[in-house]
Amino acid sequence: MRRPALYSSSSHDRRGNDAPDAPEADPPAQSPPQELPLPARTSRFSRLAARFPAYNLYLLWSVIALLALLLAISFSLSLHPPGRKLTQHDINAAVLKTLETTTLPSAAAKAYQVISPSVVRVVGQGREKDGKDGSKEEGERSVGTGVVIVDKGIILTNLHVVQGAENIKVTFSDGLESTASIVGIQLENDLAVLQADKIPDDMIAATMRSTADLAPGDEVMAVGYPFGIGPSASAGVISGLKRTFRSPEGKQQMTNLIQFDAAANPGNSGGPLVTMDGEVIGIVTAIYNPNQQRTFVGIGFAVPIENAASAAGMPPF
Template sequence: MALALALGGALLWQQDHRPPRLTQKDIDRAVLHTLNTQPLPSAARKAADKIMPSVVRVVGQLDLEDRPATPPDKPENGKAPAAGKDKSARPAPGKARPPADDADDGDEDGDPEHPRRGVGSGVVIVENGLILTNFHVIHGARRILVTFANGLESEARVVNVQPEQDLAVIRALKLPDDLEPATLRGTGDLAAGDTVVAVGFPFGIGPSVSSGVVSGLDREFRSPEGRNTLSRLIQFDAAANPGNSGGPLVNSEGEVVGIVTAILNPTAARTFIGIGFAVPIESAAGAVGMPPF
């Protein structure tokens, strides 16, 4: 008798605690909730949104004589950078190659009406129009044009160069009203595996965003001209191609930690194989005369 009562009580408990039947209305409500719930933006998207207003397209126009750009306001040692550009001085296969100003889209025959152009990238770092880019992007250019995020185009002049770091500082002559300089961040806490985003104008297309991670720190290789050794570089695997040089490499917060300068390419195809290098922002800030981080 006691056993029967126990079994009956257990059966009654199970019946009272059965899950409610799912109706079509319940399903519709759940689907609607899912559709109305916005997913959180990715780290790469947040970083890109932060840095995008500060990224510019840099075009160096070259004439037949490859005359240098407007000399710096304060050239190093009182001398302007050397004129001319040795077109035969290309890195040997397997060496690091600059991914930017090789993206020529002008007339190869030197038509004065259509001068050859090298396309690269840059980043605004001071609200008065100072822009960081690579030395090899503007080297040998007789005229430099920058295009801001809002489409405004302006001529720019060279303020300072550091060929040994492949860095150049240029100043735009016209500025948009809504100019937003980038936020710079020292690399002291940067580590292998950290998310990084590269923004620039590969092959003149952009601004384009690619994301990856820091592959290593304190890397070293010979400069694009083959005369200097670049050191303390950030190695990363975010895609970089001709046209990316001079553009910012940013962390997940959109803060600039480096300036994209080269890719390792063992072939003449100049396609990205997953090894890119950036000059750390500490070196880049020094080119502008900013205090150390």
């Protein structure tokens, strides 16, 4: 773009002469021509500086800088044209590549991560003879599992784990130990409700889920302290519903139980049976022992959480 002409208010022309209508004097005839010194050449910037105040020059350079920036941006865009719009195919391909190159945790691992903060070790303590002088010392009479169902420290477990104990001790997932007391029982389902005397500051209660839509083959996981070791997790499936179980001594018969095949052993009693979402659907209560060896043979039983929660006075689903 051509730059507009710059004008000055001076009455002299650009060579410093008078205005064009002034007559020019004739040079002397007898004097030989003399070479006159050329006027000093001035730069365009100097001429502009002479004709414009300082703030106008600042504005001029600002305009020049802006034009240069716009030119640079235009040049950059010409070298790097904007990418094409992402399509659903592009998104699907990226997701598939991520799934192929990333190892995701298993469903059981995710379920364990959800439920483990709510699982507690339950110990029934009592005094027994030490075998030396006939004196009695407090020791572990029974070891089982419990699950926190209310974040103020309400715990569900099996009645046979704590029945007859002189003291009850619970250990939370963060290592905090506390005494606990029985605040409710449900004899027909071998359930006890405990209240811990101390709880962690960040106590997390388990989420309970209705068993109404459960079906054989659904994946489940049992979490507890088998033989006092744990917390331990074992995964399996629901083997059947509405089962009946009679205790080995024949003293008690329980009905409407969930049958499952996730490994359970003495010490799992009172622990949660959970879905792959980590939600509690039952309380592990018994294992089938046809040979009386107290080891798992593939058949375990759990009280549906609807029945178990009612022992704590909680409304059904």
